[in-house]
Amino acid sequence: MVENCEQVWREVSNYVDGDVDARLRASMDEHFRTCKKCASVLAGTNNVMVLYGDERMLEVPAGFGRRLEKRLAKKSAVKGIGWSAWSAWALPVAATVLVVGALLMTSSSSGWHPLRSEHAAQAKDIPADMVVVVSSGAKLFHVPGCKFIHDKASERTLTAKQAMLEGYVPCPRCLRQYLKTGLTQESGDDDASAQAEEDSEEVLSVPGH
Amino acid sequence: MVLNSVVDNPGQAGRLEQSLIASVQAGQSELFYELVRPYERRVFAAALAILRNEHDAEDAAQEAMLKAFANIRQFRAEARFSTWLIQITVNEALMRRRRERTVPMEGLDERREEESEYAPRDFADWREIPSEALERKEVRQRLAEALGTLDRKYREVFVLRDMEHLNIQETAEALGISVASVKTRLLRARLMLRDLLAAGWEQGWFSRLPFEKGTKPW
Numbered sequence: 001m002v003e004n005c006e007q008v009w010r011e012v013s014n015y016v017d018g019d020v021d022a023r024l025r026a027s028m029d030e031h032f033r034t035c036k037k038c039a040s041v042l043a044g045t046n047n048v049m050v051l052y053g054d055e056r057m058l059e060v061p062a063g064f065g066r067r068l069e070k071r072l073a074k075k076s077a078v079k080g081i082g083w084s085a086w087s088a089w090a091l092p093v094a095a096t097v098l099v100v101g102a103l104l105m106t107s108s109s110s111g112w113h114p115l116r117s118e119h120a121a122q123a124k125d126i127p128a129d130m131v132v133v134v135s136s137g138a139k140l141f142h143v144p145g146c147k148f149i150h151d152k153a154s155e156r157t158l159t160a161k162q163a164m165l166e167g168y169v170p171c172p173r174c175l176r177q178y179l180k181t182g183l184t185q186e187s188g189d190d191d192a193s194a195q196a197e198e199d200s201e202e203v204l205s206v207p208g209h
Numbered sequence: 210m211v212l213n214s215v216v217d218n219p220g221q222a223g224r225l226e227q228s229l230i231a232s233v234q235a236g237q238s239e240l241f242y243e244l245v246r247p248y249e250r251r252v253f254a255a256a257l258a259i260l261r262n263e264h265d266a267e268d269a270a271q272e273a274m275l276k277a278f279a280n281i282r283q284f285r286a287e288a289r290f291s292t293w294l295i296q297i298t299v300n301e302a303l304m305r306r307r308r309e310r311t312v313p314m315e316g317l318d319e320r321r322e323e324e325s326e327y328a329p330r331d332f333a334d335w336r337e338i339p340s341e342a343l344e345r346k347e348v349r350q351r352l353a354e355a356l357g358t359l360d361r362k363y364r365e366v367f368v369l370r371d372m373e374h375l376n377i378q379e380t381a382e383a384l385g386i387s388v389a390s391v392k393t394r395l396l397r398a399r400l401m402l403r404d405l406l407a408a409g410w411e412q413g414w415f416s417r418l419p420f421e422k423g424t425k426p427w
Binding site for chain 1: 238241242245246249250251253254263267270271274275278279280283326327328329331332333338340342343344349352353356367371372374377392395396399400402403406407
């Protein structure tokens with residue numbers, strides 16, 4: 001099956017990763033037994049993987065951990081107090097806010113909602129029963145098929161009303177006509193706005209999340 | 210709770226990590242550093258592979274940790290925590306690089322180069338390099354320098370796959386490239402590093418190691 005060394009070199013990386021079928025593996029094994037050049041290529045490749053795969057090759061600058069701890073502490077401090085104490089009173093308050101928001105939602109389609117994005121524009125006059133999609137970890141809701149949907153695998157269809165109740169805000173690209181004019185920039189900035197949202201969502205676009 | 214102390218027992222370490230994640234998600238934010246400490250090196254290396262500057266890499270790595278901290282409640286056990294953390298780091302580093310636009314766009318010639326095949330250059334007899342070699346700072350430095358000479362696209366794939374131990378699919382997703390591209394770049398990166406190590410032998414990188422006379426370690 002393996003006819004020359006070039007074929008072996010093309011597959012050597014897949015071979016060491018166990019990513020070749022049994023027939024090709026047997027054929028390459030046979031070739032390695034008889035070809036010193038290819039045996040050298042295989043062994044050298046293994047050497048590279050073993051040496052660079054060693055934990056000792058990963059070094060951090062001196063003081064990295066100490067600086068990280070400081071930044072984490074600062075981040076907690078910016079929140080006011082630590083998560084533990086915060087969650088003790090803030091979660092019940094947030095729950096109350098959600099209930100109040102839901103009540104407001106039933107009387108007005110442009111009522112207040114706990115937004116997932118701090119810098120997003122709020123919605124105006126979106127039909128409550130409009131079908132939209134959201135994905136896990138995202139902040140925006142979109143018209144189905146919008147190219148700015150992150151993590152399409154976790155897409156969920158719901159009504160615009162439900163999306164807003166859950167704190168999602170409209171995508172500034174596919175739902176721009178429903179954004180509050182006072183908060184929305186002119187069309188040229190919509191791209192930047194979508195990009196800003198996209199960037200802020202990027203961190204959350206992790207498989208399975 | 211010290212995660213490093215049970216690192217030799219993967220099952221125990223895994224359970225302890227899950228427990229730490231659950232505690233942090235429940236509000237014990239002071240345990241977050243304990244949770245991420247074992248991954249400091251990997252997170253920094255991922256950022257460095259993309260940004261190539263220690264100062265920027267540290268800042269990006271730490272910012273990624275802060276984002277992980279802020280979003281820890283969204284982590285679910287479908288993925289490994291380390292993979293999630295590294296993916297956040299890669300996103301952060303790529304975003305910074307895009308913002309700074311310091312790296313030129315990949316040209317046509319570069320793409321053609323990727324499509325062409327790389328032929329190994331050295332075929333000396335092989336002997337395994339003992340991992341004790343890595344105890345020597347000079348050897349680690351030489352290996353890091355060799356890695357630094359690779360083009361960005363090969364270095365990024367190699368670091369995520371062979372140093373961070375992401376699988377092929379995870380590497381492709383983290384970098385936003387196809388699985389086929391990961392495989393092609395990985396092959397080239399491994400073969401190029403192999404040749405660089407061979408050249409390093411000629412320059413005495415691995416001298417004072419117990420090799421038999423006349424044999425070379427690749």
